[in-house]
Amino acid sequence: xxxxxxxxxxxxxxxxxxxxxxxxxxxxxxxxxxxxxxxxxxxxxxxxxxxxxxxxxxxxxxxxxxxxxxxxxxxxxxxxxxxxxxxxxxxxxxxxxxxxxxxxxxxxxxxxxxxxxxxxxxxxxxxxxxxxxxxxxxxxxxxxxxxxxxxxxxxxxxxxxxxxxxxxxxxxxxxxxxxxxxxxxxxxxxxxxxxxxxxxxxxxxxxxxxxxxxxxxxxxxxxxxxxxxxxxxxxxxxxxxxxxxxxxxxxxx
Amino acid sequence: xxxxxxxxxxxxxxxxxxxxxxxxxxxxxxxxxxxxxxxxxxxxxxxxxxxxxxxxxxxxxxxxxxxxxxxxxxxxxxxxxxxxxxxxxxxxxxxxxxxxxxxxxxxxxxxxxxxxxxxxxxxxxxxxxxxxxxxxxxxxxxxxxxxxxxxxxxxxxxxxxxxxxxxxxxxxxxxxxxxxxxxxxxxxxxxxxxxxxxxxxxxxxxxxxxxxxxxxxxxxxxxxxxxxxxxxxxxxxxxxxxxxxxxxxxxxxxxxxxxxxxxxxxxxxxxxxxxxxxxxxxxxxxxxxxxxxxxxxxxxxxxxxxxxxxxxxxxxxxxxxxxxxxxxxxxxxxxxxxxxxxxxxxxxxxxxxxxxxxxxxxxxxxxxxxxxxxxxxxxxxxxxxxx
Numbered sequence: 001x002x003x004x005x006x007x008x009x010x011x012x013x014x015x016x017x018x019x020x021x022x023x024x025x026x027x028x029x030x031x032x033x034x035x036x037x038x039x040x041x042x043x044x045x046x047x048x049x050x051x052x053x054x055x056x057x058x059x060x061x062x063x064x065x066x067x068x069x070x071x072x073x074x075x076x077x078x079x080x081x082x083x084x085x086x087x088x089x090x091x092x093x094x095x096x097x098x099x100x101x102x103x104x105x106x107x108x109x110x111x112x113x114x115x116x117x118x119x120x121x122x123x124x125x126x127x128x129x130x131x132x133x134x135x136x137x138x139x140x141x142x143x144x145x146x147x148x149x150x151x152x153x154x155x156x157x158x159x160x161x162x163x164x165x166x167x168x169x170x171x172x173x174x175x176x177x178x179x180x181x182x183x184x185x186x187x188x189x190x191x192x193x194x195x196x197x198x199x200x201x202x203x204x205x206x207x208x209x210x211x212x213x214x215x216x217x218x219x220x221x222x223x224x225x226x227x228x229x230x231x232x233x234x235x236x237x238x239x240x241x242x243x244x245x246x247x248x249x250x251x252x253x
Numbered sequence: 254x255x256x257x258x259x260x261x262x263x264x265x266x267x268x269x270x271x272x273x274x275x276x277x278x279x280x281x282x283x284x285x286x287x288x289x290x291x292x293x294x295x296x297x298x299x300x301x302x303x304x305x306x307x308x309x310x311x312x313x314x315x316x317x318x319x320x321x322x323x324x325x326x327x328x329x330x331x332x333x334x335x336x337x338x339x340x341x342x343x344x345x346x347x348x349x350x351x352x353x354x355x356x357x358x359x360x361x362x363x364x365x366x367x368x369x370x371x372x373x374x375x376x377x378x379x380x381x382x383x384x385x386x387x388x389x390x391x392x393x394x395x396x397x398x399x400x401x402x403x404x405x406x407x408x409x410x411x412x413x414x415x416x417x418x419x420x421x422x423x424x425x426x427x428x429x430x431x432x433x434x435x436x437x438x439x440x441x442x443x444x445x446x447x448x449x450x451x452x453x454x455x456x457x458x459x460x461x462x463x464x465x466x467x468x469x470x471x472x473x474x475x476x477x478x479x480x481x482x483x484x485x486x487x488x489x490x491x492x493x494x495x496x497x498x499x500x501x502x503x504x505x506x507x508x509x510x511x512x513x514x515x516x517x518x519x520x521x522x523x524x525x526x527x528x529x530x531x532x533x534x535x536x537x538x539x540x541x542x543x544x545x546x547x548x549x550x551x552x553x554x555x556x557x558x559x560x561x562x563x564x565x566x567x568x569x570x571x572x573x574x575x576x577x578x579x580x581x582x583x584x585x586x587x588x589x590x591x592x593x594x595x596x597x598x599x600x601x602x603x604x605x606x607x608x609x610x611x612x613x614x615x616x617x618x619x620x621x622x623x624x625x626x627x628x629x630x631x632x633x634x635x636x637x638x639x640x
Binding site: 069073074077191193194 | 261263264267304305306307314319329
């Protein structure tokens with residue numbers, strides 16, 4: 001069974017995010033970019049499926065600017081077999097919206113016919129949490145989101161989902177789209193020998209036009225603001241004063 | 254000329270740095286304060302390094318290494334160099350390239366176990382009476398029947414306590430040359446436990462806590478011909494062929510530590526407030542940062558250029574000496590200024606600066622002192638005009 005893993009290039013989670021001067025979005029110029037951490041978990045899970053003999057080939061795909069190649073190379077170095085880059089923009093600040101991404105992925109699925117699409121539940125840049133769901137709808141496939149455990153047996157997959165207040169276990173028929181949550185696994189390091197070998201793995205370059213998908217944004221960002229800064233605390237003179245303030249002012253006890 | 258890093262090189266940096274930060278940094282305080290690296294910790298970290306494909310990554314792919322070009326290898330060295338030396342050298346070992354010079358039998362016995370993390374090597378050249386003047390060594394190997402008999406003492410032998418065997422350079426006779434008599438040197442593999450070979454604790458020293466040195470004694474230590482590495486009497490030729498890039502390795506690890514110190518200095522200058530403003534706003538501090546960054550960049554460029562030329566086959570001895578000299582001196586300067594910017598806090602062992610500063614000291618001495626490097630550089634300049 002082929003497994004398709006869509007991965008997104010996003011601002012590195014360690015970077016202190018800065019809003020652009022005109023408020024149109026986050027400043028991405030000369031900022032460290034990495035693979036979306038949830039997608040990294042999806043790549044790791046696909047590799048584990050291959051190690052168990054469930055998956056036969058892992059194809060990673062990324063949609064965005066040409067630099068997303070780096071993200072794909074990382075996935076190849078971790079253990080994916082080949083990569084597809086769909087160049088959909090030349091501007092690092094243009095986000096490709098979930099529906100356009102889902103349509104492009106549907107095109108890739110038609111061409112590659114994987115038995116499973118595994119991807120992150122959402123990207124940490126704009127937290128849309130929509131692509132996996134839209135893709136399953138476009139394909140008419142089953143979906144399982146927020147996976148924290150995954151077992152594939154025959155033509156179905158058992159998925160434990162992290163939902164509010166607990167865990168839910170469901171069984172879906174394959175082919176399916178499964179989006180993964182934080183606790184599914186801990187992604188491996190791309191080992192140095194594998195990094196060097198990844199250079200020789202195929203990376204196919206496509207454009208959005210190859211799939212006949214219009215990626216023009218439908219949404220307009222009106223404003224981007226930084227979270228409010230934390231206000232300075234105060235010092236209290238005694239325990240009594242602290243208790244009084246917690247009771248009367250903060251209202252927490 | 255091309256200055257950009259490849260995608261692979263960026264990934265190598267990322268993987269190595271993330272390993273160093275998550276797996277090695279948390280154990281630094283223990284090693285620094287106890288001066289000791291526990292064997293169970295070594296085994297634990299070694300297993301992780303092997304799983305991460307970082308162990309022995311300096312080696313070619315066909316023997317189980319990562320098959321890196323010289324620049325990529327040095328980028329990996331720079332990242333490892335950020336951490337406590339004992340931790341990164343022991344737990345993410347880079348076996349000596351000279352092991353590649355062995356016969357197929359020697360490779361089976363020494364090279365492959367080192368790459369798999371089952372054995373450690375050490376290299377013994379220095380003697381109490383032979384430092385920079387290596388050819389002045391007096392420890393000797395003489396023929397006796399079909400065997401070799403080794404006698405004498407080696408000291409400052411790094412991690413020989415941990416090593417399973419030593420590659421030992423011995424004076425094996427003299428030859429006449431147009432410039433007078435010259436000692437012949439032969440390299441040998443000597444296993445721990447060989448009769449007549451003992452390893453004693455060395456000296457406590459200022460740099461690289463937890464990274465030991467030892468004294469090696471040879472007392473009629475008898476070895477067969479099969480223990481010779483390379484050809485008899487061609488020990489320095491073997492060393493020159495296989496150990497050429499070790500100066501660049503020293504340079505690269507120094508660049509890592511200097512970058513770490515600079516990072517601390519920049520953050521502190523931006524956070525620390527005195528006289529109502531960030532101390533980084535005072536020129537006395539900000540100009541230091543500018544000089545530190547500029548010197549570090551210069552050292553990096555010298556090192557990367559030498560690495561690139563190494564793979565082109567055009568590197569000269571002076572190129573490698575310049576890189577080693579500059580990187581080790583820049584590390585000393587950056588470490589010192591980083592402490593100056595931190596004031597008293599810089600001297601406390603809660604921050605890594607005091608030890609980066611201590612560790613910097615040995616770098617200008619081992620792998621050829623700064624004076625030897627200057628000698629090599631100037632000799633090349635003068636030879637070009639017949640000097």
